[in-house]
Amino acid sequence: MLSIEAHGLTKEFKVYQSRPGLTGAFRDLLNRKYRTIRAVDSIDLRIGKGEMVGYIGENGAGKSTTIKMLTGILQPTAGELKVNGYDPHRQREEFVKTIGVVFGQRSQLWWDIAVQESFRLLQKVYRIPAEEHQKHLDRMIEVLDISSLLDQPVRKLSLGQRMRCELAASLIHRPSLLFLDEPTIGLDVLVKENIRRFLKEINREFGTTILLTTHDLSDIEALCSRVVMLDQGKIIYDGGLAQLRNLWGGGKKIHLEMEKEVLIADLQGRTDGLSVSWEQKGPRQYTVHVQNGETTVSEVLSRLVQHVPIQEMQIEEATTEEIVRKIYSEGMTIA
Structure with missing residues (x-):
């Protein structure tokens, strides 16, 4: 079974186009001009269960738009999409229980309360039985070495400490698919290595599928055997890192x-x-x-x-x- 299956996936946006000068500003008040931008252009993507795939591209290539469609935040303009067997946008309530998301620049933890209170709230949100929750959480606390952070408010954590807690929060309900967007941005070498080791472990132990979006290609090299490259909304390469080096190294x-x-x-x-x-x-x-x-x-x-x-x-x-x-x-x- 596939974790992600997309055929002809497309997303277009209408963008307001202003006219120059004062006259143009008055004309825009009465009759606005728009142009259509195709951020993702009819891509096909198939990712099997348990794969660790790097999804890369320059700024504006369409990576974030793709991730937002795959996680149900945006509805595709055209194409077919199934993630974990669900339509991410239309079956959102059932779908979100099967995925975890970590955005390096955004937090899913509550800023002013202790980390452990955020974990308790997430347990209630996902309706996880207490015994099952504690056993799984204890394991992540041990592997990520965050026991000393549980009583601290999120706002007092360093970036590296917060990212380890974010990973624990994203996996608290044992999702079968994990989306990582710049998970190691701004982190020092030791913290990066600890996070990479943890991701390899959950992939090996639980068969968690991981889709990694990053500008730090050392993350891709350390974690992924397959890479998907996007340029101007189109996939220009989908294959192994070794093959990429052989072809273009x-x-x-x-x-x-x-x-x-x-x-x-x-x-x-x-x-x-x-x-x-x-x-x-x-x-x-x-x-x-x-x-x-x-x-x-x-x-x-x-x-x-x-x-x-x-x-x-x-x-x-x-x-x-x-x-x-x-x-x-x-x-x-x-x-």
């Missing part, structure tokens, strides 16, 4: 420092027939560029190590962030 670089200077012609001769190119960086420093999908690093090294005196070696490949930046800056279509 530009290959790998092997940086070598030799014990003594070697003629570059000798190095080229050792790797003859492989899809590589050589570059000399210094008296004993060389870089070999390896093309993706045609030659492997191990093939190159097996040709060299027995015959060339290598002192140090470093393998470099493009990061996911560099690849994504290149795709958007060059306007590539990779779907």
